[in-house]
Amino acid sequence: MAAVKEQSIADKLRALHALQQIDSKMDEIGILKGELPIEVSDLEDEITGLKTRSKKLEINVADVEHEINQHNANIKESEGLIVKYEKQLDNVKNNREFDALTKEIELQKLEIQLSQKKIREATVTRDTKKEALDTILAKLGSRSKDADNKKVELSKIIEKTEKEEAKLLKESDKARKEIDERLLTSYDKIRKTYRNGLAVVTVARGACGGCFNRIPPQLIIEIGVMKKIIACEHCGRVLIDEAILEGHEA
Ligand SMILES: [Zn+2]
Known part of the structure; x- marks a missing residue:
């Protein structure tokens, strides 16, 4: 048993109340710190998820754009062939050759139409993915800002409370010595x-x-x-x- 000097009930009550005030201040610090780290880590989890999704979408967009480029290259190739075949048409020697070249030109024109159709479809896909990507990037930006602000807030609290907590702990120890076990x-x-x-x-x-x-x-x-x-x-x-x-x- 700690040696406690003779106290009146009023003294005891005052000492208890003083201890309560100190401990309540420590509780407040605990609450302040207790919520921010969780909020920061929740935000960081969300940011990681958003980054993964945005990377996936970026790859999707790049894939579709590659596909569009491929179709455009095919169109160019077909156009080149058409020009070549039309030149050959000027020098045909017989009907069979004429028919064959005309057929080839028709075929290349169909190839071009098919590529154009595929480009239209791919463009719709790309725009939809891009829109989704923009939404995620905007969200990512705002969440990152939130996380940064909260991290600053938390480090400020830690910086500020470190001293205060140490001080309160000392005060609490001192106050406890005034109260019987x-x-x-x-x-x-x-x-x-x-x-x-x-x-x-x-x-x-x-x-x-x-x-x-x-x-x-x-x-x-x-x-x-x-x-x-x-x-x-x-x-x-x-x-x-x-x-x-x-x-x-x-
Ligand atoms: Zn009560």
Whole structure:
């Protein structure tokens, strides 16, 4: 058992309240930091996914463009052949040769039409993919910006809170030395029970400052005289009369 000097109940309550204030500040820092790293990592996951999708689409667009170029090259080739065959037509020696060349020219014209049709189809595909890519790139840009901002925010918090946390930890240690072990044990136990980490609360407008249940008038009087430590009968938190804090707040 730590040696604790003789304290009045009021002293004990003040010490408990002081410890609660310090611990609540540490909780606030924990909450601040606790959410940002998750937000940053969620954003980074999303960014990775968007990058993968945009890379895939870029490859798709490039493939379709390659296909279009191929068709254009085929058209050029057919056009070249047509020019060649038409020149040969000027020097045909017989009907058979004429028919063969005319047939070849027709065939090349059909090839051109087929390529043009394929180009039209591929162009629609390419534009659709490009549109999807643009949407993803825009999203990627905005998410990256969000992630950068949050990273800056987080590093600022860490930078700022490192010192504050160290300071609060020292203060908490010091404050704990003023409180006897039995009380500390129940304080820690109640703090762990509640998500907001409040184990010591003030009475506000006749209600518990922790669970907001009504406190019987007789109990409020007892809390006020501070002859013993009184816990809320609903939530178990230590109840304090705001009056004892006056002159002790910063
Ligand atoms: Zn309560």
